[in-house]
Amino acid sequence: MSLLAEHVLLRHRDVPHIRDINVYTNHGGYDALRKALSDMRPEEVTDVVKAAGLRGRGGAGFPAGVKWSFIPAGVKPVYIVVNADESEPGTFKDREIIEANPHQMIEGIALCAYAVGAQAAYVYGRGEFKGPFVGLQQALDDAYEKGFLGRNILNSDFSFDIYTHLGAGAYICGEETALLESLEGKLGQPRNRPPFPAQVGLYNKPTVVNNVETLTNVPPIVLHGAQWYRQFGTDKSPGTKIFCLSGHVARPGNYELPLGAPLRHLIEECGGGVPGGRALKAILPAGASAPILPGPGWGTGDILDLSLDYESVQAAGSMLGSASFIVMDETVDMVWAASKMAHFFKHESCGKCSPCREGTYWVEDVYHRLRDGSGRPGDVDLLLNIADQMDGNCFCLLGEFSVCPVRSSIQHFRDEYEALVKG
Amino acid sequence: MLSEAEHQELNEILKKYPDKRSAVLPALYIAQRARNYLTDDDIRGVAEALDISVTEVQAIVGFYTLLRKDPTGKYIVQVCTDLPCALRGAEEFYRRLCQRLGLPPQGGTTDDGLFTVEAVVCLAACDKVPLAQINLKYYENLSDDRIDAILDGLRRDSEDA
Ligand SMILES: Cc1cc2nc3c(=O)[nH]c(=O)nc-3n(C[C@H](O)[C@H](O)[C@H](O)COP(=O)(O)O)c2cc1C
Ligand code: FES
Numbered sequence: 001m002s003l004l005a006e007h008v009l010l011r012h013r014d015v016p017h018i019r020d021i022n023v024y025t026n027h028g029g030y031d032a033l034r035k036a037l038s039d040m041r042p043e044e045v046t047d048v049v050k051a052a053g054l055r056g057r058g059g060a061g062f063p064a065g066v067k068w069s070f071i072p073a074g075v076k077p078v079y080i081v082v083n084a085d086e087s088e089p090g091t092f093k094d095r096e097i098i099e100a101n102p103h104q105m106i107e108g109i110a111l112c113a114y115a116v117g118a119q120a121a122y123v124y125g126r127g128e129f130k131g132p133f134v135g136l137q138q139a140l141d142d143a144y145e146k147g148f149l150g151r152n153i154l155n156s157d158f159s160f161d162i163y164t165h166l167g168a169g170a171y172i173c174g175e176e177t178a179l180l181e182s183l184e185g186k187l188g189q190p191r192n193r194p195p196f197p198a199q200v201g202l203y204n205k206p207t208v209v210n211n212v213e214t215l216t217n218v219p220p221i222v223l224h225g226a227q228w229y230r231q232f233g234t235d236k237s238p239g240t241k242i243f244c245l246s247g248h249v250a251r252p253g254n255y256e257l258p259l260g261a262p263l264r265h266l267i268e269e270c271g272g273g274v275p276g277g278r279a280l281k282a283i284l285p286a287g288a289s290a291p292i293l294p295g296p297g298w299g300t301g302d303i304l305d306l307s308l309d310y311e312s313v314q315a316a317g318s319m320l321g322s323a324s325f326i327v328m329d330e331t332v333d334m335v336w337a338a339s340k341m342a343h344f345f346k347h348e349s350c351g352k353c354s355p356c357r358e359g360t361y362w363v364e365d366v367y368h369r370l371r372d373g374s375g376r377p378g379d380v381d382l383l384l385n386i387a388d389q390m391d392g393n394c395f396c397l398l399g400e401f402s403v404c405p406v407r408s409s410i411q412h413f414r415d416e417y418e419a420l421v422k423g
Numbered sequence: 424m425l426s427e428a429e430h431q432e433l434n435e436i437l438k439k440y441p442d443k444r445s446a447v448l449p450a451l452y453i454a455q456r457a458r459n460y461l462t463d464d465d466i467r468g469v470a471e472a473l474d475i476s477v478t479e480v481q482a483i484v485g486f487y488t489l490l491r492k493d494p495t496g497k498y499i500v501q502v503c504t505d506l507p508c509a510l511r512g513a514e515e516f517y518r519r520l521c522q523r524l525g526l527p528p529q530g531g532t533t534d535d536g537l538f539t540v541e542a543v544v545c546l547a548a549c550d551k552v553p554l555a556q557i558n559l560k561y562y563e564n565l566s567d568d569r570i571d572a573i574l575d576g577l578r579r580d581s582e583d584a
Contacts, residue, residue: 086547091549092548127448128547128559165445167487168490182448185444185446185447247549248510343544
């Protein structure tokens with residue numbers, strides 16, 4: 001059973017070869033750009049995106065149209081930076097868009113550029129996207145050739161360029177200000193906010209930073225309107241979302257669902273359930289960067305009834321974030337799982353601030369001790385204590401996120417920790 | 424140092440940016456292509472080409488994991504063993520691979536200098552486990568036999584070359 005008659009974002013699953021520009025244009029591709037350039041003023045494009053209630057899909061869920069309206073008038077040039085860093089463990093949706101439906105993203109970037117008056121966009125991909133970016137560059141070349149990019153797009157007086165740029169292996173470069181530093185050729189370390197990139201962004205110019213998936217939503221919104229878009233999702237979380245499903249399910253993969261769909265549908269219908277009839281022990285809804293939610297036998301109530309929208313996941317004690325659902329069955333040692341995430345954050349801490357640099361190091365060290373049998377009495381409280389010291393004191397959210405798996409795994413699975421220190 | 428052809432390639436790339444400095448990662452990738460790692464000479468070449476200090480370029484090389492200062496194998500084999508992959512057997516897959524290549528369990532470079540094998544964090548392919556990138560190219564839904572065949576193929580290629 002599918003909750004959508006047709007995909008809005010993963011359209012290649014309904015229309016084969018839509019990555020080919022001719023197939024894309026034969027199926028309504030670049031009609032939204034044509035419509036905007038001939039019938040809409042730039043601010044009308046922003047308005048329809050606002051009215052649709054599209055929220056950022058990179059993690060924070062900030063309303064895209066509102067962000068665009070922060071771009072000050074009269075300061076030129078304006079830049080767009082497309083965040084294709086996609087490095088959160090369990091996230092693999094932007095890559096599928098880039099590989100299989102790139103023109104819808106490109107058209108979305110061009111619409112955003114028209115709305116905010118941008119002259120150029122940079123698509124910043126993680127270094128490991130070298131292969132996918134070869135295909136993306138081809139798609140861009142095709143779009144230039146057909147007159148959808150470049151000078152006087154579709155014979156209008158709107159001109160705009162899109163460039164690609166690859167990072168070189170650093171999770172922190174997904175954080176928007178670190179990304180801008182990296183794109184400027186510096187160390188990928190975060191900047192102070194405010195000022196936000198909309199005021200002072202790339203090369204100190206006004207800049208919109210949006211995620212790949214966010215921008216891919218824009219063409220159908222402009223083409224069909226806000227009311228059409230709002231038929232999907234909930235009032236506060238409108239639209240469809242790509243859910244990345246990984247771990248202990250029969251069919252891991254990307255699934256596009258209306259926001260507000262039940263978790264049960266994602267795991268059982270889409271993912272084919274937990275294999276071997278094993279019990280669902282825990283779920284990470286946003287990769288390593290949000291609290292763990294315990295399964296029915298380990299928490300209160302049935303997590304599978306959870307509605308997958310920003311508000312409900314937050315009310316359940318976690319965050320929807322990039323919607324990277326990592327599923328763990330009853331065989332998983334939760335101290336091990338938390339230690340994997342502790343390793344990730346220690347490896348990826350950028351070193352700029354000491355609470356994160358030293359905190360993530362210390363946390364991993366305690367996990368090592370617990371795991372190799374030399375856990376000491378008090379180690380569990382020590383972990384909580386380090387988490388308290390980091391909380392609110394890190395320069396950016398990487399450090400703040402890093403304590404989520406530590407705290408939430410102790411909260412729900414403390415007995416597994418205690419078993420390692422009694423020895 | 425950058426060759427004449429590489430300088431030309433870099434000049435094309437520079438057109439994308441209002442500020443030369445933005446081309447530092449692309450330039451380092453070009454410099455790294457020949458050997459899979461960067462020598463002091465390479466770093467100096469990039470610094471000169473982009474008018475950045477050598478110290479700054481060195482710091483950048485140290486910061487990004489895909490830029491390397493130490494000699495590596497001809498093929499860099501990165502196997503993801505991050506949590507989602509580990510839940511689907513990637514750690515065991517990695518250990519067995521290291522064992523078959525005669526490497527310690529944490530990986531390393533084979534004696535013939537052909538393969539540098541590393542365990543890495545998420546590669547944005549968690550639904551196609553086990554998987555690896557070899558010199559940044561994806562190889563997904565692997566099995567022991569499949570990766571052996573792929574490495575054998577690369578071994579033959581490099582013997583022919
Ligand atoms: C540590 C960290 C890593 C992040 N990684 C990504 C990422 O890989 N991709 C992404 O789109 N946003 C990422 N973000 C969020 C960005 O900072 C930013 O909010 C986002 O690109 C804005 O786009 P959106 O409003 O369209 O979501 C990350 C944030 C943090 C704090
Ligand atoms: S965890 Fe291995 S590719 Fe994501």
